[in-house]
Amino acid sequence: MGRLKAVTTSPVDPTSAPTFVELGTDPKIAEALATDGIERAFPIQQMCIPLALEGKDLIGQAKTGTGKTLGFGIPLLQRIDLEGDRSVPQALVVCPTRELGLQVATDLERAGRLKGIKVLAIYGGRAYEPQIDALHKGIDVVVGTPGRLIDLVNRRDLMLTGIRTLVLDEADEMLDMGFLPDVERIVSEIPTQRQTMLFSATMPGQIVNLARRYMTQPIHLRASEPGDESAIVDTIEQHVWRAHPMDKIEILARILQADNRGLVMIFTRTKRKAQRICDDLTERGFAVGTVHGDLGQGAREQALRAFRNGKVDVLVATDVAARGIDVDGVTHVINYECPDDEKTYLHRIGRTGRAGASGVAVTLVDWEDIARWQMIDRALKLPFKDPIETYSSSDHI
Template structure:
């Protein structure tokens, strides 16, 4: 029996301007989470949305938010005070969500601003004073600006919490509660995340009005791992891991690749060693200033480099559909970190490969992850960089060498140094915003172009 195609954004009643902008990016039909949430969200219903990473949550909340701010009689005309607010846990995710919303709202004249740490305050204050309609921001910087009197939240009609479980893990709950107290009680609230632990559901129901909980997949735990992702796990000696990775990076069909390291120093070291072997590599870690992190991510997105070595700070901020391989240099600390890491590949229907190198001292940790996710992979083989089994499992050509060319510089390989010899932490406390808007005033009256 033929499977019916998912409905288009047009069929679900999305404004023509938004549909045209999406179609210009090759997006016409909805993913499951979008198909389920759009009719309710467009009507102003509070929603708890759950779907795996990479399966369309951003447009699931972004499209109805733009549509309602753009042309919903129940929401006052835009007047330079934010009508929509999206809260995200990390700077990288803030940038990515802001870009996605810009593309979707390109024909609406709505002004979208991203607010996150690591940027000068003056930039964002100037943008807020010039007028914004939708804000995407991280909790800490939003609170800073609100307490300074630079951020007006009294006009927010649609509030979104994205990756709520991550915000809970990062300790943002007090900031979230302050923001919730500052926005109007009469509003639409949408909460989206890949996972939805009990504390998040309890929190949601304290500030949401009769929310509808939508899951885009089955309730089985193993569904949190993409079916399109091939998982390869094996024991690897610590001294051989970079050599193993150098071989993996020469596998047939290998495209953009993300390597996750546990520490900032580890990410810098792995990137540097791969650069010495001739690979095009960049790095992202917490000791890098925000401009440097953005340059690294931009280089990866544009294809100037095809290998990104990152700590988990970047795990939820990279939204690129064609990442072919994810490599865990060490075993993640828990099963959810594993899910989020390997969720960078096998996205949006693409196939992908997730590889985990398990050290001798990490066997128990891996067993716990395997058992928690019902992977049935607790017993794993031991492979070295020259093991024929490794080459066979990952389609690595016979006879490849570790070094593929002359040594190359690595963007962000070494953490910046402060005068005390440790990583410079001054940039951590600096927060800022990057304007994503086009500076134009929205049209008034009936702004929606009818089909």
């Protein structure tokens, strides 16, 4: 539907950034954000908001944690016609995971609360009835995962005929998880006269094709420095250490005793290892939670709530269970084992150093994983080809 126009910006000093009001944000939305201490816009927001308020289709490509939710959320909320037909949703945000969907819905609800905008998160692993009841009472914005959205469309409980704004969030994640056919089915149910915004950390060919098919002359926004291939946030201090498996839990305990540490996320490959680390650290007196595939949805949501509100300050997670988790205040990310590839490494360490804050990322590499790490190091042009041999007694921890 037309070629992609590209616009790029470089990072700016947050103190000189424009306020949301200066970007054209509705005063009630700006007031709600200010109550939460959010007053100045980050680069992706500065780029998205004015263009989206004009009704243009956008592709937003930004580093992890750059504030994209408000980049699309503010224009989406301002397009809600509070005097029109509110019996059917006017905006739809499609997300790859329940966790991301819940966070996006919470952010939109808080931003739109002074305008009385009704937001609903729809996802699997929960009973249909409360979601259906809410839809029948009238919802302005639906945020959902592809599978449950299609289920409710098929049951005729979710009507998409009133959608004026469509957002596809973390489109590359939806591609990786095999959701693209579901996404296309959902888009086919929505009126063609709409605004579409697509957000993706990377732009593989299938995502570009999706944009060409379903978007009208989209403007491609990239809020990072030109030529920045690695997408590693400058404020993340990285350490890569070669460690013995038997000593890793002691190394973790040393790191967790660091001065000025906030929330910590620990990543591991397997569900069993995640639970074992959680149990070991709990025995040592740390406040630890875990999210992995063997836990039910309720237990995972409870662990995430506890992590967000500080009841536990360490969260152990597998990659799949951690998809879409976006929590402020994470100061340390620890890779308990070498990640599988450079993309996994970037996703993991991107949980810290968000929105201009500083962070620390520590990767513990087993002897047998040195070759795998060196492939990641080479792909991202990092200076850690030979990880430092490290023990729990080492001075550099």
